[in-house]
Amino acid sequence: MTKAFPVLPNAETVTAVTHYTDHLFSFRVTRPQSLRFRSGEFIMIGMMGDAEKPLLRAYSIASPSWDEELEFYSIKVPNGPLTSKLQNISIGDQLIVRPKPVGTLVLDALLPAKRIYLIATGTGIAPFASLIRDPDLYERYEQIILCHTCRDVNELKYGEDLVNSLDIDPLIGEFVGDKLKYYPTTTREKSPKMGRITNLLSNGTIANDLVLPPLNPKTDRLMVCGSIGLNNDIKAICEDVGMREGSNSSPSHYVVEKAFVG
Numbered sequence: 001m002t003k004a005f006p007v008l009p010n011a012e013t014v015t016a017v018t019h020y021t022d023h024l025f026s027f028r029v030t031r032p033q034s035l036r037f038r039s040g041e042f043i044m045i046g047m048m049g050d051a052e053k054p055l056l057r058a059y060s061i062a063s064p065s066w067d068e069e070l071e072f073y074s075i076k077v078p079n080g081p082l083t084s085k086l087q088n089i090s091i092g093d094q095l096i097v098r099p100k101p102v103g104t105l106v107l108d109a110l111l112p113a114k115r116i117y118l119i120a121t122g123t124g125i126a127p128f129a130s131l132i133r134d135p136d137l138y139e140r141y142e143q144i145i146l147c148h149t150c151r152d153v154n155e156l157k158y159g160e161d162l163v164n165s166l167d168i169d170p171l172i173g174e175f176v177g178d179k180l181k182y183y184p185t186t187t188r189e190k191s192p193k194m195g196r197i198t199n200l201l202s203n204g205t206i207a208n209d210l211v212l213p214p215l216n217p218k219t220d221r222l223m224v225c226g227s228i229g230l231n232n233d234i235k236a237i238c239e240d241v242g243m244r245e246g247s248n249s250s251p252s253h254y255v256v257e258k259a260f261v262g
């Protein structure tokens, strides 16, 4: 008698894998037919663990809601239960993708305004990789400022490649126009713009570099995705100028989500 091959629940197929550094990579998988999500949301994905139990983690979807496939951007955690296995996936492999999207980094959680800052550190850029490919973002805002801070220059590559690809994207290019400003910074390796985004925001450097007025609850919105430290520091900056945290049920001036670590 032949042993039945276990069928994965919610199985999707890997269609692309790109390694950026020893600890950062992105991958794409087929999209579950039943999955509807808003750009900026996250879902649970994973693989079967050693004990034939699914090993799942929260991952922001980095692709926009209109995309036929799903993209994710991940760190490789040394000895991380999931990412130590996930970093070895290749095209044709199967992953578990649970089609239940949730999250706070959605456009509906913010009141209308002129300008939006998308502030990320590390893999926190993933939900914004989704949003900057969504025409809805460009329809809602006149100016979009994507701030990405990493320790080293090569950690900026995923975001840099993505931003550079937008202009020539047949679907999104015309929406982007000159609305999107990209503001990458590093904190440990020398680069054209150095410093933590929190400092560059509060000491007026970014306003000076991009010719922007000071943060104002009437005109500005913020989405933040990074470490707990970053999230709390930006929250304090927002609250200081009279901004309030928004949610799906009560839209306001800014929203925050922790970047997920596999």
Ligand code: A2P
Residues within 6 Å of the ligand: 121, 122, 149, 150, 151, 152, 186, 187, 188, 196, 197, 198, 227, 228, 229, 230, 231, 233
């Ligand atoms: P720094 O090098 O000064 O710690 P990590 O790799 O630790 O997740 O950090 C990613 C990036 O986020 C680093 O450039 C780091 O700067 C920056 N960062 C960490 N905490 C904060 C914070 N509280 N405010 C602003 N930037 C932060």
